[in-house]
Amino acid sequence: MKNRITLKDLAKDLNLSPSTISRALGNHPAISDATKKRVQKKADEKGFTPNSIASSFRMKKTRSLGVIVPRIDIHFHSLVISGIEDFAYKNNYNVTIYQSKDALKREQEITKILQTRMVDGIISCLSIETTNCKHFKKFNKLGVPLVFYDRVPTDFDASKIVINDFESSFTATEHLIKSGCKRIGHIAGNQKTNIFKARLEGYKAALKSYDLPVDETLIMQTNSLSYDEGVACAKKYLSLPELPDGLFCANDYTAVSAIQVFRKNEIKIPQQVAIVGFSNYPISRIIEPNLTTVNDRAFHMGEASAKLLIRQIEDNNDIIDSEIITLKTELIIRESSRIG
Amino acid sequence: MKNRITLKDLAKDLNLSPSTISRALGNHPAISDATKKRVQKKADEKGFTPNSIASSFRMKKTRSLGVIVPRIDIHFHSLVISGIEDFAYKNNYNVTIYQSKDALKREQEITKILQTRMVDGIISCLSIETTNCKHFKKFNKLGVPLVFYDRVPTDFDASKIVINDFESSFTATEHLIKSGCKRIGHIAGNQKTNIFKARLEGYKAALKSYDLPVDETLIMQTNSLSYDEGVACAKKYLSLPELPDGLFCANDYTAVSAIQVFRKNEIKIPQQVAIVGFSNYPISRIIEPNLTTVNDRAFHMGEASAKLLIRQIEDNNDIIDSEIITLKTELIIRESSRIG
DNA sequence: CTGAAAGCGCTTACAG
């Protein structure tokens, strides 16, 4: 950053004051068109670009959003970030990203950095270790709006963008029931996490509402819904006296691994076991048979987060304390549950 | 951002000057330990956090890196960003990201934004449309270092982090040859892009060096190496009088689609056709049979980019103009090429 | 060991 042209330089060249240059470039109505043209021409000629740090400093607005995600390389989060960046870009905001690596300590450190960086607002998905959100409270005092998505705090009021995990799971399970399944299993995520708890509850509620029994031997608990855990769960199903005829998995990885384990054991999908996943990962379209899954709208979640956050930044109307937006999901029906 | 505590506030409280507060918090050697302690205590007590925008403005250093990627939601790029963020975080840099969406126009706009944002350095992978990099030249004049990765400019000197596509492809093809393949096909990427050109060349060179003929009917051209294009290519192979016995694909998507098309046609992988992909996408470990592929070190590419960039930012030594670092790849041998 | 002063490049209320 050397010998940048400043407003002062332009002013000297044009025999005008820096105030006038600033206003001309900002298209201020009080400045004559003739002057605006002269200034713009000189600015282009000299390759002037405003120093937005100086402007941010002066205005106490940085037009940047801080985003804290567990990991950027998880597809769900990269889609969310993509949605955030897209919306932010269109509205002239910048996006600065941080990874908590699912570690509370790192998340806390990042909030300290964000506190000094003067971002105009923050979007975050909590780390898996975070049970207490007090490190986010400081932003309330500083007047920096927060929006959480996916893994959201329960211990304090904040704006949130979520999907209806309960309802989505209800619908997914209902789809299996309506397809004729009577013994439906569930591979469940970590029950310390609200979204996975809701998915289990939605599954149970659907069974109940169709007068099907909730058979605990058909519900498999996992820690992180990893591919390997999915393989282990599928093997457990195989060791049961009777196989389930339907399986709703709390994510796509476990659903894919179940498909593979079952097929290796000559079990026909969906004829013998119909399978539904959750999240619409890219692999769900590639695995054979293609996986029926819940589109969790990751990109839209990012867009919605950015939209809500920017509205909160720009609304001087201090009446709204927090806002919770629930996005619609969509059950994408593919071969893995298309029976007969 | 309201009623933030400033150095001046602390100074007033402690009957010291702002200069002393600044130096005390910056652990300046000239300040007595007693004063440092007093200042630190008061700062903690009042919840002081430095305004880093003011500091950036003053120092003309923002400690932030601008990153331009085609899309964040492409796994390769999200891994690279993850590597960048990780290294940057450890070195107290922030990472601001932009997506070009593979559009030259948007890439140009982003460079204009970055010019005003005063980032200390820029990391970028060129958009697919970019053939002319003159919109990056301004950063040379501004003294803002640039590092390109993966898709890098050929028309001007710049620091680059790349892998050796030629050699990696040579090794991958050689592996097929050594496994006993004699008729090896190649699904090639867009030949306007250097990396895909290099992959094709590496494949051809390996054949030649083992005295195998280069059979153009076994080389399929694609536009974007998409899954669907892979399916189409695989079908073309099936329509040939004789199938290849080995297939080196310029990415994993096309390799996966080839596996699926072949298997649907009762062709045994790897016994009848051995297949090798490129990039080590997550799906390569999941597809059956598991895909042999080239680990392109996306995360390390990000780390290396950030490392090189930060070194260029912090080295006042103006002797180095640009630096090109080639990373080692690794051939991961899995079932899809393990013959016999 | 500490302070007074200048200045980074903008923006804007005030004056004319």
Next chain:
DNA sequence: CTGAAAGCGCTTACAG
């Protein structure tokens, strides 16, 4: 329609 002036919150060369 344009300008002079103040100030955002830091940092640091200079002085003592």
